[in-house]
Amino acid sequence: MDKTKVILDVDTGSDDAVAIISAVLSKNIEVLGIATVNGNRCVEYTTENTLRVVEMLGVAETVPVVRGCAYPLVATIKGKKPGIPRGHYYQHDDEYKTRGKSIHGDFLEMFSPSTIKEANLNAVSWYIKTLMAAEDKSITLVPVGPLTNLAHVFQIEPRTVKKVKEIIYMGGGHLLGNTRPAAEYNVWVDPEAAQIVLESGVNNFIWVPLNATHAAYLTKSDAERIRSIGTRPAEVVAELIEQRIIGYSNYQKVEVPDAAPIHDALCIAAIHDPSVLTDIHHCYTEVDCGGSSCDGETIFDINPGSFEYDKNTPNSYVALGADREKFVNILIGILEGAK
Template identity: 30%
Template sequence: MARPIIIDCDPGVDDAIALFLALAHPTELNILGITTVAGNVPLHYTSQNALKICALANRADIPVYAGCPRPLIRPLSTATDIHGATGLQGTELPEPIQPLRVQHAVAFLIETLQQAPEPVTLATLGPFTNLAVALIQAPQIADKIDTIIAMGGAITHGNITPAAEFNIYVDPHAAQVVFESGIPIKLITLDTTHQVLTTPKQLAAFRQLNTAIGHAAADLLAHYGTPEIERYGMQGAPLHDPCVIAYLLQPELFTFKDTYTTIDTISPENLGRTVIDWWGRTEQPPNAQVAASVDAAGIYKLLMESF
């Protein structure tokens, strides 16, 4: 039986690669819906990008719902310097085949989870705003969520501030709501995703697949990689969000460690920092499993086979 999942995202280049990967595996992943949130770019673009990705993947059967246009409390911060003004700089995707659903993403989350015959897995690739609002409105849905697999946070260094990773920084208050919910969380941080680098050799391999998605992935990642490579001195662009889908398909590619994790919502210097008690110094009970290792070569093998 395919695992029932909802993908909450803010496409975004790496979100696009993650969605391409998920959409390629209908027998393993039963995607109940894709919900979009403001993050990498404003909500209009994230929603349209999700529809375009579904069109290129010939998966117009997957409903897409637009969610929250801004964080709970703070003004929206975007990452247009990384993803481009529209979020998918570097390629032209086909126009959407299907319209955006009228129902708000938060309403969809609440309704779908309440009616689900079995617990649903949430794959979160952007800020936690949609999920936090859903949990505030209908806290009982927590019992219908099997696990949250999230890309976010950092054990060591941030990528939007010295302390904070982008997804958590955009809406730290929403992240805190989720981490205090009691829902099982698997968190894949920058410390892991920065090991999954798209080198020129891998870009060439995507192109050599000679498929529409292979070419689109290479075009997107070639543009996306430039500022990341220059900033961090890396050999290629890190694939953050695809790690979430890779875990759902091949969990053996990762190891995790039980930790207590909280979000800094107060300190100006550390706002949005994931405070991860890796060594159990606080003696607080664990509330998340944080990725400890990743098989990067295995992820690229999975991408190549899928694309």
């Protein structure tokens, strides 16, 4: 079976790291490169974290890491911290530092500082070069952070759009937020970028929102099963899951105790088996970019009773559920298969 050609776009914290490990170790995926972006932390930190993961996996020679955009297109933190890019939010919020409420630390401490280097080309230029050399509809893009890089790519070189087979995006939420009541973090950091990518005409834009990732939580017992595989990547994944469980218990309590979503890795699992995503709707979607308390909200028009339902042409797919057991088994299968 031909491998799926994938480009990851990450703001590497803990769940991004699990996604990178899963993609690189998968026998079904060829990772063409990894672009970084301002998101969970500033792009300097997300790039360093990505390099640490790639070096641990021993794939620096075959999987380039390219540094992406340091700032969102427009959005800054309003109110008490004007002018600070939203992706720098946690670094500039003393409450999160003093109370230990942030799920992501500045750096992934279970890795040594990287000794490998990022590629010389910036991510936007690298994307354009790589996509323009590809066949039409041949590349799967898996962005799991803000969509800043891709918005620039599609605006600078619109011909890249036809090279994309699909975008599987961890972002958004249907009537659900995690940074603001109505907004998920990745979209909230750069809502204008998300809207630009939606309007690009890209083939098969698939949203993997909070509704799906929260359904596919992992538990302490799942972490123990993964650790028992006995490899360094499995040990790292188990530790990251355990760290996230602690973070969620302090910061974002979930319905199931001693559990946490590993958002970004669900996108990788969906490449292995699309049926891991459930309750899928083909619908019109837009992002609120109005700057109000709903800024960054994703509006998925899945209600046939709405006034606009029959007028708006569907422009994306959204998965509002996920098969938790299948997700866990896919993740374990990837890690066991790499022994």
